[in-house]
Amino acid sequence: MDTVPIIDVRALVDASSSPQARREAAARLGTACRHTGFFYVVGHGVDVGLQSRLETLARDFFARPEAEKQRVRMALGGRAWRGFFPVGGELTSGRPDRKEGLYFGTELPPDDPRVRAGTPLHGPNLFPREPEGLGGAVLEYMAALTSLGHSLMSGIALSLDLEADYFATRYMADPTVLFRIFNYPPGPEVDAEGLPVWGVGEHTDYGVLTILKQDDAGGLQVKTRQDGHTRWVDAPPVENAFVCNIGDMLDRMTRGVYRSTPHRVLNRAGRDRLSLPFFFDPDWTAEVRAIDSPALKDAGADDHAERWDRQSVHAFRGTYGDYLLGKVGKVFPDLRAEVQ
Numbered sequence: 001m002d003t004v005p006i007i008d009v010r011a012l013v014d015a016s017s018s019p020q021a022r023r024e025a026a027a028r029l030g031t032a033c034r035h036t037g038f039f040y041v042v043g044h045g046v047d048v049g050l051q052s053r054l055e056t057l058a059r060d061f062f063a064r065p066e067a068e069k070q071r072v073r074m075a076l077g078g079r080a081w082r083g084f085f086p087v088g089g090e091l092t093s094g095r096p097d098r099k100e101g102l103y104f105g106t107e108l109p110p111d112d113p114r115v116r117a118g119t120p121l122h123g124p125n126l127f128p129r130e131p132e133g134l135g136g137a138v139l140e141y142m143a144a145l146t147s148l149g150h151s152l153m154s155g156i157a158l159s160l161d162l163e164a165d166y167f168a169t170r171y172m173a174d175p176t177v178l179f180r181i182f183n184y185p186p187g188p189e190v191d192a193e194g195l196p197v198w199g200v201g202e203h204t205d206y207g208v209l210t211i212l213k214q215d216d217a218g219g220l221q222v223k224t225r226q227d228g229h230t231r232w233v234d235a236p237p238v239e240n241a242f243v244c245n246i247g248d249m250l251d252r253m254t255r256g257v258y259r260s261t262p263h264r265v266l267n268r269a270g271r272d273r274l275s276l277p278f279f280f281d282p283d284w285t286a287e288v289r290a291i292d293s294p295a296l297k298d299a300g301a302d303d304h305a306e307r308w309d310r311q312s313v314h315a316f317r318g319t320y321g322d323y324l325l326g327k328v329g330k331v332f333p334d335l336r337a338e339v340q
């Protein structure tokens with residue numbers, strides 16, 4: 001499987017579709033999850049007007065002077081882990097990525113019990129004042145993608161011979177939603193020492209499902225595996241399609257049958273690249289366990305020796321919140337003290 005498949009998920013999104021149509025769409029998702037771990041979705045129903053409004057507002061924000069962007073810097077977001085970080089401010093495997101970004105999450109008021117208790121990564125968003133309307137568009141988009149996330153998870157459940165609401169009831173009644181907007185500026189492909197400068201270095205995502213909107217610049221690459229050989233393939237932009245990939249928690253739940261697939265970004269377009277990953281993850285307090293299903297009888301081996309971070313997603317004990325916090329300090333060393 002050397003390309004990333006395109007899957008029409010209309011039947012999973014549309015409440016009036018037949019059980020047969022749902023099963024067919026689910027089976028396609030299942031095949032993609034077993035092979036590439038990456039797939040495009042079309043027929044997703046997310047309003048095109050909302051998408052382009054958000055994209056225009058995001059471009060407007062990143063084009064502003066650094067000092068203005070710094071008014072919503074992450075240090076001001078505190079434990080909630082929200083706001084702006086400049087180019088080079090985020091690390092992958094200890095090396096700075098060539099990207100800048102805005103971090104958002106579920107909007108919680110200061111009197112929410114979790115916020116009052118000082119739970120890391122919970123709180124209000126840190127929206128820029130300008131351009132006007134960016135915060136509203138982000139909230140609308142997160143709501144639309146949360147709904148799409150539930151539809152896709154119903155398909156993934158069906159693909160594993162589980163009831164459609166398996167994930168919604170056990171793990172994602174109150175999902176951890178992290179939403180980011182990244183801008184990848186252009187620049188030389190290698191540094192002074194001849195080492196590649198990645199937009200994002202090789203990694204897997206932490207949670208269950210990532211739904212990514214990318215602009216037309218391209219540059220996303222996916223590591224595929226066939227007959228024991230690995231190969232990097234492009235996941236180029238596809239008109240009004242989202243790129244989805246499974247994260248470490250689904251890998252863990254399926255005992256490696258649905259693998260979290262490594263990916264990276266290299267912006268070769270000669271201009272800015274905008275991307276908007278939406279991470280649809282388990283409840284903060286959920287303990288993520290292996291699924292008991294005949295569909296998973298041929299479990300994969302623990303692959304930690306081959307993984308980009310040499311970490312096992314299967315050996316970990318604790319809640320999803322614990323898992324995520326262990327990662328935050330690695331990608332934003334300055335924030336470690338803040339969230340732990």
Ligand SMILES: O=C(O)CCC(=O)C(=O)O
Pocket residue numbers: 180182200205212214220263264265275276277
């Ligand atoms: O920007 C992209 O295309 C991918 C971003 C990504 O992999 C991530 O944020 O986890």
Ligand SMILES: [Fe+2]
Pocket residue numbers: 203204205263
């Ligand atoms: Fe990623």
